Amino acid sequence: MSDKKTEIIRILKEFEGKSISGEELGEALGISRTMVWKYIKSLQNDGYPITSSQKVGYKLDHVPDILYPENIMSGLENRLIGRSVIYYDEVDSTNNAAKRIARESDDGTVVISRIQKSGRGRLGRPWISPDGGIWLSIIIKPKISLAHASRLTILAGITVTKIMRDMGVDAVIKWPNDVLINKKKVCGILTELNAEIEQIEYVIVGIGINANNEIGDFTEELRKNSTTLKQETGKPVNRVELVQDILSEFEQQYIRFNTQPFSSILDEWIELSDTLGKHVTIMTPTRMISGKAIAITENGSLIVRKADGISEEVIGGRCMY
Ligand code: BTN
Numbered sequence: 001m002s003d004k005k006t007e008i009i010r011i012l013k014e015f016e017g018k019s020i021s022g023e024e025l026g027e028a029l030g031i032s033r034t035m036v037w038k039y040i041k042s043l044q045n046d047g048y049p050i051t052s053s054q055k056v057g058y059k060l061d062h063v064p065d066i067l068y069p070e071n072i073m074s075g076l077e078n079r080l081i082g083r084s085v086i087y088y089d090e091v092d093s094t095n096n097a098a099k100r101i102a103r104e105s106d107d108g109t110v111v112i113s114r115i116q117k118s119g120r121g122r123l124g125r126p127w128i129s130p131d132g133g134i135w136l137s138i139i140i141k142p143k144i145s146l147a148h149a150s151r152l153t154i155l156a157g158i159t160v161t162k163i164m165r166d167m168g169v170d171a172v173i174k175w176p177n178d179v180l181i182n183k184k185k186v187c188g189i190l191t192e193l194n195a196e197i198e199q200i201e202y203v204i205v206g207i208g209i210n211a212n213n214e215i216g217d218f219t220e221e222l223r224k225n226s227t228t229l230k231q232e233t234g235k236p237v238n239r240v241e242l243v244q245d246i247l248s249e250f251e252q253q254y255i256r257f258n259t260q261p262f263s264s265i266l267d268e269w270i271e272l273s274d275t276l277g278k279h280v281t282i283m284t285p286t287r288m289i290s291g292k293a294i295a296i297t298e299n300g301s302l303i304v305r306k307a308d309g310i311s312e313e314v315i316g317g318r319c320m321y
Helices: 003-014 022-029 033-046 069-073 094-101 151-166 220-225 229-233 239-259 262-272
Strands: 050-053 057-060 085-091 110-116 134-140 171-174 178-181 184-196 199-209 279-283 288-296 302-305 311-314 318-320
Touching (some): 022 057, 033 050, 085 094, 094 110, 151 171, 151 184, 171 262, 199 239
Parallel strands (some): 085 110
Antiparallel strands (some): 184 199, 279 288, 288 302
């Protein structure tokens, strides 16, 4: 969105439902009334409910639930995460888009899209991403070793689960990093990185949340195992507020990550997860392991005690219980 349009929205929001004349808006922006009118028309086309009257001017009825940068950034007090937000109406995958711009982007940049045409899940699976969901990627440039990069996925899982619990739903983390409500998946996380030798250049934390998207858009198999926040809460959620909450919480978690021992974060993961103690079967690309999930390591691997009493460390895979 152009800077002028962002400015107009910011000013209209400040007026909190009161009207402002085209002349005043024009003066504030250093543009003519005709230009103001053109920008207003374009904003109305974008879905902003702006009413205009010749007598009193322009008024924003309410902030629409569209994930535009100016909506997400207004009121977000973060110092790092979401200081820059890039929006697409449609994109192949926000993780791909984030990778394309990561090098020249600021640490904490967020890429978000209304729709993903080729959304990607873990283990090479597609991630269905229609309108109504939240599909976003956070670009992070952490000063950590390659071996610790998976910890950022853990932070993201904690973040989403906590925010959903604050909304009043009973969300849990299923290892490695799915968020479930009533045993059905509501959020998936895909972390990817670029590194040279041991040095991480950037990490992309991709978060996909089934928010207000329709269950009917899922394949039959997904329908059995997936849910949406709308379905669980009985009403559409405000996605702008939810994204703001997630970005704020992720920043808090990231500050903790940089300042405190990782064990405190892991303790929180254990509290929010329902995996430990359960009998699990994990499919990896090369093998299948069954047993009791007894612990999680500092890098997010699961320790599984098999029937023969031998414990194995599993880095990732598809977990069933
Ligand atoms: C999973 O398989 O559980 C991970 C799903 C991750 C989906 C998100 S949506 C935003 C980002 N862009 C992608 O293509 N994937 C991630």
